[in-house]
């Protein structure tokens with residue numbers, strides 16, 4: 626038994642230099658598996674090297690919508706080659722982010738479609754970043770997506786979550802679930818089918834209560850797990866077992 630962190634940026638500059646200590650602390654606090662999200666080829670190379678020492682790390686890679694402003698055709702081809710590697714189990718995080726306007730919507734959509742098609746071609750799940758862009762994100766998924774996936778760090782409505790589940794998504798919740806101003810999020814979780822939920826840290830961001838404001842890392846996921854167990858009326862052991870089954874089902878692996 627143990628907790629799976631389905632979204633951690635272990636190889637970002639901020640965490641990578643202390644990755645060994647961070648992974649030791651994660652293990653000591655009950656984390657058994659971490660899906661490491663890499664936003665470029667450099668981060669993926671770092672993850673490959675970590676995985677040689679820590680075989681309980683899984684790896685995903687893809688271009689984040691906020692990172693698209695200086696990407697060339699060559700960069701996309703490099704990513705296409707990279708995600709075909711058997712050590713990469715998912716394409717992401719990809720998606721749309723209209724909160725920041727550094728990258729125009731059309732560029733974001735084109736890159737999103739291209740990476741959805743890539744995931745279809747290699748039959749790997751997609752991990753979705755969706756911020757202030759619910760309608761366009763779900764519309765493009767409906768139009769192009771042929772693989773299942775995860776909506777990461779979900780903060781939307783029950784209606785959106787149920788719609789996404791119908792389209793083959795799992796819904797993953799992070800630190801904001803524990804915030805005092807989590808608003809309707811706990812009620813959303815309470816009404817979702819348990820076989821479609823996951824949890825994550827999104828570290829180094831979005832540290833759960835009571836560590837909110839500090840740098841996040843996988844060990845803090847225990848607070849999100851506790852909160853989710855409370856909301857769903859499950860014991861933590863039951864919930865961990867359920868989340869493990871969900872992860873195994875999505876990625877066709879046995880833990």
Ligand SMILES: [Zn+2]
Nearest residue numbers: 632662718827
């Ligand atoms: Zn992320």
